[in-house]
Amino acid sequence: MEQYKLPSHNNSDKVFIVNRSELEGRIDPYFFKKEFDVISDKLSHIETLPLKKVSVKIFSGITPLSGGDSYTDRENGIAFIRSGDYSEDNIIDFSSTNYITTSVHNGIMSSSKIKKGDLLIAIVGATIGKVGIYNYDEEANINQAICAIRLKEQFIPEFIHIYLLTALGQKILDRLKRPVARANINLEEISSIQIPQITRTRQKEVVDFYYNKIDLKQQKEAEAKALLDSIDNYLLGELGITLPEKDDSLQKRVFTAQFSEIGGGRLDPLSLKNNISDFLTGKYKEKKIKEIALNFKSGFGAGKQDQVLDDSGIIQIRPTNIDEQGTLKFDKNVYLPVDNSYNGSDFINVDDILFNNTNSQEWVGKTAILKEQQQLLFSNHITKIVVNKEVAVPDYIWLILNSYQKNKIFYSICTNWNNQSGVGLDLLRSLPIPIPPLEKQNEIAQHIQSLREQAKQLQNDAKAILEQAKKDVEQMILG
Structure with missing residues (x-):
């Protein structure tokens, strides 16, 4: 019987035939996509073993009811590791992790205790496929979104x-995940991953090579961070501003305020003890933002029902599109339909400042600026500020607002409700900032732009080192 062939006009990446003899466990089309053929092609040249053959234990945890008695603080609990808590470089910030009680750790979650050297793989959700190693002596546990693998002695976890x-x-892990609303991989599938069977000596050579490259990457990142950290000191120095040393002693935390200072306003000590006056002690007089702006506009909300599910629409800038340095990023976007319902002012233009008016108290006030024209909308959590360029340089205003955010001005003056913090339009408009002559503003902005560009190049160099190292490692393993 002649084998059936698909018409030539079909897209072979979307429509294809798999022989029954090729089916292995799963029967969903995604698992058999042609792009995954490269896995068997590459592994066919080396000896491999399934992960279950090189490990002594493969397991995952559970998640106790949120906010229940199972949780405690760091001093009294055990670190409860989630996929967002560890990095590709095996670093965990224990100050931001959740902690479970020792009774839970030793009781219902005793089977998911992790040890130093355990391999961790995210198997559920947005971080699926993220891989790390638990490299700490402290006791810890994991939730159900992580698979932990404890390896036999002849295999080095690294x-x-x-x-x-x-x-x-990553292609192997990508193949295993199910392309459903909440992507997942089960433990049996993790157990089936084919691992190169090479000597421990060769494994160590691979590890040593890769970690030498990691050291180079981290050096580049440290240099970039030093440059970015120097920006605020340079900015304040050029403005002649010296911020007082932080003093958290009881004497400095207890203060009095005149009734005239609080009448009609907020009564909490944080708002009365903000250090905005320290920014107004430099060489230059201040102006309120409304005096240097032509227009303020907050964006509009858009729920799930208003969004498009692919990247065919218009990106709506949200707080998640602004990083901690005040740079726009587009790794996770919300798209809105392309139609005629928007006004011209709903869009963002070059040199428009984007102020994050609602966020957590820590991040409210982070600010971005658009430097390359593209079609973008913005949400109700963003206030667009159009600067009067005859009075102020947009880049300078952007830098000042970010300096205020880093120095906790907005943290102090924001209004808090339901785990959210906001800076209202009236408060933003009345905010005083030091305004040097335009020539000086340009000088400051250009110098800081140069520092940011140098830092960006170092960050790109760090990424390139890592990506090349991964390619070299794959070649070392496959030969």
Whole structure:
């Protein structure tokens, strides 16, 4: 019987035939996409073993009821590791993790205790496929979104970790995940991952090579961070502003205020103890933002029902599109339909400032500026400020607002409700900022732009080092 062939006009990436003899466990089309053929092609040249053969234990945890008695503080509890808590470089910030009680750790979650050297793989949700190693002596536990693998002695955890970070390793994990609303991989599928069977000596060579590259990457990142950290000191220095040393002693935290200072306003000590006056002690007189702006406009809300599910629409800038340095990022976007319902002022133009008016208390006030024209909308959590360029340089205003945010001005003056913090339009408009002559504003903005560009190049160099290292490692393993 002649084999059936698909018409030539079909897209072979979307419509294809799989012989029944090729089916292995799963029967969903995604698992058999042609792009995954590269896995078997590459692994066919080396000896491999399934992960279950090189491990002594493969397990995941559970998640106790949120806000219940199972949780406690760091001093009294055990770190409860989630996929967002560890980095690709195996670093965990224990100050931001959740903590469970020792009774829960030793009771209903005793089977998911992790040890130093355990390999961690995210198996559920947005971080699926993220790989790391628990490299700490402290006791810890994991939730159900993480699979932990405890390896046999002849396999170095760092080697398996590095292998799974390569393009091949990530392709293997990508194939296993189910493309559903909440992507997932089960433990049996993790157990089936094929691991290169090479000597421990060769594994160590791979690990040493990769970690030398990691050291170079981290050096570049440290240099970039030093440049970015120097920006605020340079800005304040050029303005002649010296902020007082932070003093959290009881004597400095207890103060009095005149009734005239609080009449009709907020009564909380944080708002009365903000240090905005310290920014007004420099060489230059201040102006209120409304005196240097042509227009203020807040965006509009858009729920799930208003969004498009692919990237065919118009990006709506939200707080998540602004990073901690005040740079726009587009890694996770919300798209709105392309239609004629928007007004011209709903869009963002070059040099428009985007002030994050609602966020957590820590991040409210972070600010971005658009430097390259593209079609963008903005949400109700963003206030667009159009600067009068005859009075102020937009880049300078952007830098000042970010300095205020980093120095907790907005943290102090914002209004708090239901775990959210906001800076209202009236408060923003009346905010005083030091305004040097335009020539000086330009000088400051240009110098800081140069520092940011240098830092960006170092960050790009760090990424390039890591990506090349992954390629080199894959070649070392496959030969």
